[in-house]
Amino acid sequence: MSSKRKLRVLVAKPGLDDHDRGAKVIARAFRDAGMEVIYTGLRQTPEQIVKTAVQEDVDAIALSILSGAHMTLFPRIFELMRKEGIGDVLVIGGGIIPSEDVPELKKMGVSEVFGSGTPTSVVVNYVVQHVRRR
Amino acid sequence: MEASVIKVDQLVDGVLKGDLRAIARLISLIENDSPEGLRAVKLLYPHTGRAYVIGVTGPAGCGKSMLIYRLASEFRRKDKTVGVVAIDPTSPFSGGALLGDRIRMQNLSTDEGVYIRSMATRGTLGGLAKATADAIRVLDASGKDVVFVETSGAGQSEVDVIKVAHTILVVMAPGLGDDIQASKAGMMEIGDIFIVNKADRDNADRAVEEIQAMIELGAQEGRWRPPVIKTTASSDRGMENVIKKIEEHVEYLSRTSAKEKLDRRSEGELAEALKYRLTDRLMAELKNDSNFAKLVERVAARKIDPYSAADRLVSEYIRERRRSRRKP
Numbered sequence: 001m002s003s004k005r006k007l008r009v010l011v012a013k014p015g016l017d018d019h020d021r022g023a024k025v026i027a028r029a030f031r032d033a034g035m036e037v038i039y040t041g042l043r044q045t046p047e048q049i050v051k052t053a054v055q056e057d058v059d060a061i062a063l064s065i066l067s068g069a070h071m072t073l074f075p076r077i078f079e080l081m082r083k084e085g086i087g088d089v090l091v092i093g094g095g096i097i098p099s100e101d102v103p104e105l106k107k108m109g110v111s112e113v114f115g116s117g118t119p120t121s122v123v124v125n126y127v128v129q130h131v132r133r134r
Numbered sequence: 135m136e137a138s139v140i141k142v143d144q145l146v147d148g149v150l151k152g153d154l155r156a157i158a159r160l161i162s163l164i165e166n167d168s169p170e171g172l173r174a175v176k177l178l179y180p181h182t183g184r185a186y187v188i189g190v191t192g193p194a195g196c197g198k199s200m201l202i203y204r205l206a207s208e209f210r211r212k213d214k215t216v217g218v219v220a221i222d223p224t225s226p227f228s229g230g231a232l233l234g235d236r237i238r239m240q241n242l243s244t245d246e247g248v249y250i251r252s253m254a255t256r257g258t259l260g261g262l263a264k265a266t267a268d269a270i271r272v273l274d275a276s277g278k279d280v281v282f283v284e285t286s287g288a289g290q291s292e293v294d295v296i297k298v299a300h301t302i303l304v305v306m307a308p309g310l311g312d313d314i315q316a317s318k319a320g321m322m323e324i325g326d327i328f329i330v331n332k333a334d335r336d337n338a339d340r341a342v343e344e345i346q347a348m349i350e351l352g353a354q355e356g357r358w359r360p361p362v363i364k365t366t367a368s369s370d371r372g373m374e375n376v377i378k379k380i381e382e383h384v385e386y387l388s389r390t391s392a393k394e395k396l397d398r399r400s401e402g403e404l405a406e407a408l409k410y411r412l413t414d415r416l417m418a419e420l421k422n423d424s425n426f427a428k429l430v431e432r433v434a435a436r437k438i439d440p441y442s443a444a445d446r447l448v449s450e451y452i453r454e455r456r457r458s459r460r461k462p
Contacts, residue, residue, distance in 0.1 A: 006165075006229070006254070030230065031228060031232045032225075032228045033228065034229040034230045035230045036233060036254045037233060039232060039237065040237060040240055041234075041237040041240065044240065052236065052243050054154045054155055055154060055157075055158055055249060055251055056158065056251065057158035057161065084155070
């Protein structure tokens with residue numbers, strides 16, 4: 001039986017910012033790279049994001065934040081992920097996240113942060129390399 | 135005990151308890167055609183048969199996801215638990231898929247009584263029908279009262295997938311040129327309830343008339359007459375009518391030789407499973423046969439056609455089995 005395993009990635013926008021062009025570009029890039037992308041749209045709460053990640057059994061979560069609320073949203077998301085037992089899922093961030101906040105975010109568990117303008121191929125390759133095979 | 139055996143037992147246990155992660159992991163194993171997934175489905179089978187399966191199909195853009203969201207919410211208000219399997223096409227170019235049906239249903243993501251799973255078609259016709267049927271069995275075994283299956287677009291594969299449903303909703307929207315598409319794809323034969331969504335648009339009434347005319351063509355005395363209902367899912371209008379008709383269909387099915395219907399569905403399930411297993415196992419054995427390689431050469435050299443070659447392999451295989459059975 002041929003291996004049909006596909007990478008499943010959740011692309012979500014937590015919080016209240018409505019700028020989703022970047023998230024859509026990334027979602028399409030993941031799709032073009034052969035991944036199954038669960039795109040949940042705008043205004044997702046941390047609870048919605050984590051529940052979705054569990055139900056969809058995703059390998060990675062890509063969060064797009066342009067509102068500046070990353071230092072509140074990421075901790076809450078990681079707390080819920082641990083509670084639901086999916087702490088090992090790869091988490092990356094994108095959007096507008098100041099570089100001085102990145103070290104703190106990485107300590108929380110964010111694998112990498114890709115500022116807007118990062119070539120999509122870089123993001124795609126990173127996910128493929130760093131996803132934990134489950 | 136083998137690690138994989140423990141794993142299967144844990145998954146089965148988890149699914150029966152309604153554990154989200156167990157359900158999620160098992161559906162993934164099913165999608166990836168894993169032997170453990172198959173073992174788990176076998177163990178769960180006795181616990182299936184309770185859930186009521188509602189298929190929702192129709193062309194892209196007619197509002198299926200929003201409709202399911204509204205109907206699921208209605209069922210939740212009646213204290214029923216709900217599962218949703220939302221299927222979207224895999225790109226034939228990249229092998230990837232954009233699964234966006236959840237967007238309309240995200241308010242239900244945090245409802246403990248709802249489980250939503252997005253699936254991609256992954257490009258194989260038979261494979262999708264099997265994976266969908268198994269995913270539904272998992273949700274059934276986990277205790278869901280109602281399971282929605284949403285397929286997008288029109289085509290033979292969608293028709294095949296949706297046949298697992300007890301009640302099939304065919305959804306259309308005015309002005310999408312659907313009436314022709316629908317009759318081409320076999321939707322008219324398969325629909326139990328027809329829904330004209332986005333009924334706030336122009337030509338909604340005309341769409342209803344056209345569909346009713348087509349239903350009249352196929353109508354038979356004493357059989358279920360599919361109703362046509364107008365809805366506007368975006369503003370939550372018409373849902374009570376849809377639920378009412380679903381309940382009427384449930385009642386109709388239970389009245390009219392229920393056992394015969396159940397047996398027919400089970401016959402279909404067994405035939406599908408047989409097709410799948412037969413091909414699998416036979417192919418594995420025959421490909422290892424030295425005759426296979428010899429016949430490949432002869433086919434390439436145009437000394438024999440593929441069908442006759444296949445017949446030879448099968449006949450030889452049957453003869454071998456008879457011979458080995460006769461041995462003392």
